[in-house]
Amino acid sequence: MEKIMQSRMDRGFMRHQEEYEQKALEVLRSGWYILGKEVESFEEEFASYVGTKYSVGLASGLDALWLAFRVLGIGKGDEVIVQGNTYIASVMGITINDATPVFVEPDEHYQIDVDKIEEKITDKTKAILVVHLYGQAARMDKVTELCKKYNLKLVEDCAQSHGACFDGKMTGSFGDIGCFSFYPSKNMGAFGDAGAITTDDPELARLMKIYRNYGSEKRYHNMVVGANSRLDEMQAGLLRVRLKYIEEITEERAQIAKRYAEGITNPLFIKPEVADGATSVWHQYVIRVPKYRDELMAYLADNNITTIIHYPIPPHLSQAYEYLGFKKGDFPITESYADEVLSLPIYGGMTDEEMDYVIDRLNSFRAE
Missing domain, CATH: 3.40.640.10 (Type I PLP-dependent aspartate aminotransferase-like (Major domain))
Structure with missing residues (x-):
């Protein structure tokens, strides 16, 4: 692949x-x-x-x-x-x-x-x-x-x-x-x-x-x-x-997200959900990996799948905003998301074969 x-x-x-x-x-x-x-x-x-x-x-x-x-x-x-x-x-x-x-x-x-x-x-x-x-x-x-x-x-x-x-x-x-x-x-x-x-x-x-x-x-x-x-x-x-072509672009990403939502069954991951009254255009498809995120990223990389963390350092903990005086633990939900989120491949022109491969590799991942 x-x-x-x-x-x-x-x-x-x-x-x-x-x-x-x-x-x-x-x-x-x-x-x-x-x-x-x-x-x-x-x-x-x-x-x-x-x-x-x-x-x-x-x-x-x-x-x-x-x-x-x-x-x-x-x-x-x-x-x-x-x-x-x-x-x-x-x-x-x-x-x-x-x-x-x-x-x-x-x-x-x-x-x-x-x-x-x-x-x-x-x-x-x-x-x-x-x-x-x-x-x-x-x-x-x-x-x-x-x-x-x-x-x-x-x-x-x-x-x-x-x-x-x-x-x-x-x-x-x-x-x-x-x-x-x-x-x-x-x-x-x-x-x-x-x-x-x-x-x-x-x-x-x-x-x-x-x-x-x-x-x-x-x-x-x-x-x-x-x-x-x-x-x-x-x-x-x-x-x-x-x-x-923005409607076409949006619909394509919605179909990729739907495929991920239905296909990913590994219990180690938390899949995203859309709030009542809201829609998503799926700029990113972000799962949470409460444990073993680094291991998962390495495993996917070994299988030729690139993932990204959006975003690993919350603004309140960044060097740029040290002057605001915040410390680790001040915003625990924000910080836990930073430690757990992972953005899966999603882009225009993604093939069925590519989606199936990503889903298969995710489902095959084991904690050990």
Whole structure:
């Protein structure tokens, strides 16, 4: 069996290769490479897809996060509630603005435990950052209720959840701002770094366009100290092609997840489940291995199967956030997930043979 990668992007490209190449040539021949019609068209199409009035293309998902808090006016002395078991970029979006992250433990679906948010709200709390982790929508009914009750801003980290819904409403359309990454491995990946925000607020969209372009609305008239964070024409054009096939991409991953759910029977593993009212677009298929995770990874590697841990070090225990003063044991659920989670191979173009092989190897694994 040829090596099975945890993620691969070439097959997704090859499926619509002609369209991607045609679009790339079209952009190259246009002579216009920054903030042109491709970006404008993508912003309109993506906002329509998510169900918001506006979208603003940016250079990355991290830029989407830190600029979101910047335009919302959240900074030094302010607290932002966020789940503990997220990728560190979520937290960086808060701390780049000198605001303080307040961590909440995850629930059994790896999303923020909405029943533990209220106890963390103080008079310094200004926002909740919800991360729709691994492609599953968080329980947004309770979150929006709390934001309304305490007059908090709501930012969504949708880096992994393009197309996921809660109660029929798409992630990225609940909050003041939805933040998206189009990193190549995402379900809706670009061919390099790229990101965007979504919002229904025309003023937030206007400010985001100012901040992404050196803080200027009009050339050489700089209103604020901004950033150079523009989605470029090439990535916007290629993302327009990808967006046409996002439902196909989502359905394919759902079928892989279904096959794993039905086929994996080894009692050593805990398989993921989707919460009531939520959907998952299965950016990752994450099992938990309470014991023998390292042994399992080595065993799978010996059998030409690559797996990844998303994520081995929780942000509160990272060197970058030592200054926050947390220690091991402060967030036991977050920490146990970090010690147990394992992402299985899942990607566009995965063959039946590859899926069956992964399932067979997992079921054949024995603790000894």
